[in-house]
Amino acid sequence: MLIVDTLSYKTISANKNTVNKEWVVVDAKGEVLGRLASQIAKIIRGKHKPDFTPHVDCGDNVIVINADKIKLTGDKMTDKVYVRHTGYPGGQRFQTPRELLSKHPERVIEKAVKGMLPKSRLGRQLFTNLFVYASAEHPHQAQQPKEIKF
Numbered sequence: 001m002l003i004v005d006t007l008s009y010k011t012i013s014a015n016k017n018t019v020n021k022e023w024v025v026v027d028a029k030g031e032v033l034g035r036l037a038s039q040i041a042k043i044i045r046g047k048h049k050p051d052f053t054p055h056v057d058c059g060d061n062v063i064v065i066n067a068d069k070i071k072l073t074g075d076k077m078t079d080k081v082y083v084r085h086t087g088y089p090g091g092q093r094f095q096t097p098r099e100l101l102s103k104h105p106e107r108v109i110e111k112a113v114k115g116m117l118p119k120s121r122l123g124r125q126l127f128t129n130l131f132v133y134a135s136a137e138h139p140h141q142a143q144q145p146k147e148i149k150f
Contacts, residue, residue: 014053019046021129022060023145025138028109029066031150032073033097037112039150040064044129045117057125063140064132068105072097082111106132 024043028036046052046059072080082095100108109132117123131140 012051014051014056014058016056018051019056019058021058023063023140023143024060025063025065025145025147026150027066027136027147028064029069030071033070033076033108033112036070036150037109038116040109040113040130041116043148044113044126055122057122057129059126059129061129061143061145062131063138063145064106064109064130065136065138066134067109067132068101068134070101070105070108105134 026036026040040062042048043062044059046057049058052058077098078096080097082097082100084093084095085091086093097108110127110130113130114123114127117126131138
């Protein structure tokens with residue numbers, strides 16, 4: 001029987017100082033909303049990295065371009081409903097993705113990704129790593145983001 005005095009491996013737990021955050025660009029042109037949002041949420045959370053730690057913001061910063069060219073399958077463009085409340089009595093408001101895309105196309109992707117992040121302080125902090133733009137232009141060239149395809 002072999003007895004080992006020390007461990008030959010260590011479990012690496014990332015923290016705020018040791019995390020390596022990168023910048024990535026995702027083109028939403030012609031992509032299906034839910035499938036794209038789940039991939040983005042995984043990158044923002046950091047689950048694609050070998051040193052993923054559940055309680056630390058170890059994901060990358062994600063820039064999404066062409067948000068106005070996103071696709072929804074089936075009749076979701078007209079049948080899906082986003083519900084919000086103004087805070088006043090009888091203040092429930094309803095919006096379809098078509099109405100939201102015409103006014104604020106970036107919010108459709110933001111809502112989808114936010115719903116896939118943890119509902120906690122960490123989730124709210126992770127959401128600040130998402131940058132969505134309706135056109136192909138973005139102001140983050142200085143960060144030298146790398147483009148990824150799904």
